[in-house]
Amino acid sequence: MVMTFRDLTEDDVLRVSAGFDEPEWLRDRRLEAFKAFSDLEWPRGEEEEWRYTNPKRLGLEREVLTGAAQTPALASGIVGTLSDSYGMVRIVDAGVVTATVCAEAQEQAVVVTDLASAARDHADLVRKHLGTAVGTETKFDALNLAAFTNGAFVYVPANVELPEPIAITVQAATDGATAPRVLVVLGENVRAKIYVDHTGDAAATVVEVVEIVVGAGARADVVTAQDWGDNVDHIGAHTGLVGSNGDYRHLEISLGGKTVYLRPDVRLDNPGGNGELLGVYFCDEGQHVEHRSLIHHNASHTTSNLIYKGALQGDSRATFYGTIRIEEHAKATASDETNRNLILTDRARADSIPVLEILNSDVVRCGHHSSVGQVDELQMFYLESRGIPREEAARLLVFGFFAEVTDRIDLPGITEIVLSEVEREIRSGPTALMNQRRS
Amino acid sequence: MAELEIKDLTVEVEGKEILKGLDLSVAKGETHALMGPNGSGKSTLAYAIMGHPAYTITGGQVLLKGMDVGALAPEERARAGLFLAMQYPTEIPGVSLTNFLRTAVNAVSDEDVPVRQFMTRLREDMKALEMDEKFLQRSVNEGFSGGEKKRFEILQMALLKPEIAVLDETDSGLDVDALRIVSAGVNRMRGPDIGVLIITHYTRILNYITPDQVHVMVDGRVVESGGPELAEQLEAKGYEHLRAGV
Numbered sequence: 001m002v003m004t005f006r007d008l009t010e011d012d013v014l015r016v017s018a019g020f021d022e023p024e025w026l027r028d029r030r031l032e033a034f035k036a037f038s039d040l041e042w043p044r045g046e047e048e049e050w051r052y053t054n055p056k057r058l059g060l061e062r063e064v065l066t067g068a069a070q071t072p073a074l075a076s077g078i079v080g081t082l083s084d085s086y087g088m089v090r091i092v093d094a095g096v097v098t099a100t101v102c103a104e105a106q107e108q109a110v111v112v113t114d115l116a117s118a119a120r121d122h123a124d125l126v127r128k129h130l131g132t133a134v135g136t137e138t139k140f141d142a143l144n145l146a147a148f149t150n151g152a153f154v155y156v157p158a159n160v161e162l163p164e165p166i167a168i169t170v171q172a173a174t175d176g177a178t179a180p181r182v183l184v185v186l187g188e189n190v191r192a193k194i195y196v197d198h199t200g201d202a203a204a205t206v207v208e209v210v211e212i213v214v215g216a217g218a219r220a221d222v223v224t225a226q227d228w229g230d231n232v233d234h235i236g237a238h239t240g241l242v243g244s245n246g247d248y249r250h251l252e253i254s255l256g257g258k259t260v261y262l263r264p265d266v267r268l269d270n271p272g273g274n275g276e277l278l279g280v281y282f283c284d285e286g287q288h289v290e291h292r293s294l295i296h297h298n299a300s301h302t303t304s305n306l307i308y309k310g311a312l313q314g315d316s317r318a319t320f321y322g323t324i325r326i327e328e329h330a331k332a333t334a335s336d337e338t339n340r341n342l343i344l345t346d347r348a349r350a351d352s353i354p355v356l357e358i359l360n361s362d363v364v365r366c367g368h369h370s371s372v373g374q375v376d377e378l379q380m381f382y383l384e385s386r387g388i389p390r391e392e393a394a395r396l397l398v399f400g401f402f403a404e405v406t407d408r409i410d411l412p413g414i415t416e417i418v419l420s421e422v423e424r425e426i427r428s429g430p431t432a433l434m435n436q437r438r439s
Numbered sequence: 440m441a442e443l444e445i446k447d448l449t450v451e452v453e454g455k456e457i458l459k460g461l462d463l464s465v466a467k468g469e470t471h472a473l474m475g476p477n478g479s480g481k482s483t484l485a486y487a488i489m490g491h492p493a494y495t496i497t498g499g500q501v502l503l504k505g506m507d508v509g510a511l512a513p514e515e516r517a518r519a520g521l522f523l524a525m526q527y528p529t530e531i532p533g534v535s536l537t538n539f540l541r542t543a544v545n546a547v548s549d550e551d552v553p554v555r556q557f558m559t560r561l562r563e564d565m566k567a568l569e570m571d572e573k574f575l576q577r578s579v580n581e582g583f584s585g586g587e588k589k590r591f592e593i594l595q596m597a598l599l600k601p602e603i604a605v606l607d608e609t610d611s612g613l614d615v616d617a618l619r620i621v622s623a624g625v626n627r628m629r630g631p632d633i634g635v636l637i638i639t640h641y642t643r644i645l646n647y648i649t650p651d652q653v654h655v656m657v658d659g660r661v662v663e664s665g666g667p668e669l670a671e672q673l674e675a676k677g678y679e680h681l682r683a684g685v
Contacts, residue, residue, distance in 0.1 A: 376529075377492060378529045379529050379531050381492060381513060382525070382528065382529040382531065382579075383531070383543075384490075384512060384513040384514040384517070385489050385490070385491075385513045385514075385516075385517055385523055385525075386514075386517055386539075386546070386547075386595060386599065387517035387518045387543055387547035387599065388514055388543055388546045389514050390512065390514065392542060392546065393514075396531075396534050396538070396539065396542065399533065399534070400533025400534035400578070401533060402533070403532070403533030403534075403578075404532075404533060407533075
């Protein structure tokens with residue numbers, strides 16, 4: 001019988017586990033997660049979490065893939081442009097096709113491997129951290145933990161500073177459904193850059209979890225980028241769990257896909273932790289993209305800052321739903337959240353919903369800013385009056401719009417990639433903005 | 440043939456007629472001043488010449504080198520040789536001054552000016568306007584003082600080398616030093632290849648830039664034209680006596 005996420009059974013979970021020759025503890029962990037999965041309902045669209053993205057769009061009836069496609073990994077996306085990766089895992093469909101780590105990193109006991117091997121070879125680490133940042137709270141989180149179809153594991157021991165990024169690529173090459181899982185564990189005082197890239201043109205459903213455990217005093221720069229083809233549905237939880245005085249900086253780049261529902265969260269569970277969440281999205285015809293972020297201040301003196309900016313054209317829809325939750329015991333926190341949307345065509349639509357849940361009065365700062373607007377015609381006139389053609393003027397203004405985010409990205413090459421992708425998006429779609437003179 | 444010829448121009452803003460049959464000609468090599476009280480339609484004329492979308496030409500013509508530019512987009516007018524130094528330049532956050540200027544220069548030159556050549560020209564022109572190079576790091580007009588905005592308008596004029604430049608209230612909001620620098624910038628550009636139309640409420644700027652002709656505008660029309668002495672009369676008597684004559 002064909003295995004699907006929609007009708008996932010315990011036997012399916014056991015079969016996936018057996019396929020990886022997993023240790024007993026991991027099989028039991030999967031079964032526990034399957035129990036949680038069974039106890040949760042599939043979203044119908046009436047739930048607050050699914051008010052803006054219709055769960056029917058998610059393609060959960062696609063056949064679950066096991067094993068890698070025979071397709072070579074693509075050298076595209078943000079990772080494709082990295083000259084020499086320090087460590088790399090390439091996931092194609094449900095298989096890991098390569099996992100490499102340079103000799104220098106090996107000497108420092110850095111681990112970069114597939115999750116199945118890690119469960120055997122680094123059992124203590126995986127056992128301790130798997131599911132700590134993203135557990136089984138939601139149907140999709142539980143689904144991933146019960147049935148993850150492979151994944152990547154990265155471990156950087158305490159006090160190691162990585163000179164180069166570690167890259168993980170997730171590629172959808174074959175029509176079907178997969179559940180990749182990425183677990184990154186950074187020890188105390190580590191400095192690391194982690195890039196997770198998503199590409200592929202298959203008709204695919206990807207239920208993904210990326211969990212980043214940031215040790216005390218560590219600094220993580222994490223980029224998750226998706227430039228899927230037009231037939232990919234992507235449900236992803238991208239979560240940082242931050243130790244004392246740890247610093248988690250995440251950039252979400254969302255460009256492709258058909259239905260994309262991402263949860264870029266940061267859990268500030270320990271005193272002094274900082275989370276910076278940046279996001280750039282560009283949506284065009286047929287796309288539906290939702291970012292649903294939770295910044296959880298769950299300890300004192302934690303700080304956070306979020307800036308998400310998106311441009312929309314065609315008939316695309318984008319939702320930003322950002323919650324800052326400050327627990328009663330989390331004293332002296334500071335947080336700020338900004339979401340801005342630029343609508344380039346009449347048919348596109350964006351919703352921006354900031355939510356503040358503040359459970360104590362000892363807050364240093366907590367603010368939110370949100371907007372949905374069109375290109376400013378006065379700015380257009382100013383640029384055009386200098387001889388700049390309308391299309392070029394629009395491009396400058398869109399770049400200018402994104403500058404608030406891209407100026408903050410301190411990762412070599414990433415800003416350039418973001419801007420060139422945005423440029424390609426602008427040029428790809430005929431937009432009303434550029435063809436039609438508004439009065 | 441006059442470089443810029445405006446014939447019986449009527450212009451509406453939000454359904455209200457502001458220009459009511461305006462005639463004006465500026466030839467290459469000449470500098471004209473257009474003066475008038477507040478509300479006479481001076482800025483409306485400036486915007487209408489440049490093609491601001493909120494200003495609708497309902498009658499008459501704006502001819503540039505004999506070509507009616509009334510139906511052209513602003514960028515086409517700019518490429519045809521028109522330039523407007525605006526009274527209230529627009530702030531454009533996130534768009535760097537260098538990027539903006541280079542894009543504009545390439546657009547009006549119809550070719551990619553080599554970066555090195557562009558930067559050399561830019562530095563020279565900035566130096567002449569006593570603008571610090573730190574400006575280049577900033578976004579277009581963002582956080583500029585009034586004087587900085589006006590200097591930046593004139594810098595653009597220097598780089599884009601128009602055949603007809605309209606300066607809309609370039610003197611407003613400038614202190615004496617800034618007015619001297621900006622005026623010197625305009626004077627440097629004057630010559631046989633450019634016609635300049637200075638729109639101003641006050642005669643102050645005309646002490647620095649001597650016009651060949653002065654026109655007075657009241658209630659959407661030019662009511663009087665003459666030599667530089669006309670500006671002096673206005674300075675002495677104000678606009679009231681002209682209004683009475685309309």
